[in-house]
Amino acid sequence: MSKKVQYEIEYPVRCSPGILYEFLSTPAGLQEWFADKVDLKDNVFSFSWNGSVEEAEVLEQEEDEFIRLHWLHAPKEEYFEFRIQISEVTNETILVVKDFADKREVKDQSQLWDYQIKDLFHRIGN
Template sequence: MARKKLFTADYEVHASIKMLYPYIQTASGLAEWFADDVKINNQSKVFTFYWDNEEHKARLIAHRTNHFARFEFLPENGADEKDPSYFELRLEFNELTQSVFLKVIDYSDFDDMKELDDLWHGLVEALRKTVGG
């Protein structure tokens, strides 16, 4: 069984935090850059992320407006129940450089850290194109 690993990275994005926040916290915003499609069940508040025709369900377990959103994937097996995968997207402002950063925290059983880094880099590039930053 693969052990889960924590991946973190910071990406500068030339856009305001207020403008970026909907892209990290809403289904429609996430669908524009993060996944092929994202749906939300408004009753259960479960987000369904679609990648390559596979669905992955997650719940928004914590968020603070204009700061961060953390999604925890619903368990797919017993090990996941004890140690769920999650990702957090955090918006940070650097006072000194007046720059906005998207901090990515990804806790999953993804094996290849270089591939995961490339994946997030590509996703953030898509976000930058979407927001023009």
């Protein structure tokens, strides 16, 4: 079994960090773009897609800055993270997605994130 590698994708966003954070860290926000149904109980999100349920534990979060989650079925060292940064040069809000994938699947996984983030941007009017 090949070891997964961490990769990172950046997306410029025309949205305040506060509004963006709501879409990244709350069941109602995530349900708008990430999954068909989202619940949160005892710091564990339950994401439903077409009847399939996956759970992810919140490892760390800081309001308006980032949220890091760990899929319960994945190895301990793997996580995915949504981080909000402000460009010092342009003062633009940037969403940084960090995730893990097999080396040969990084491109496909990145395209999946592109699709998901495009839906997020549609929801926030970006």
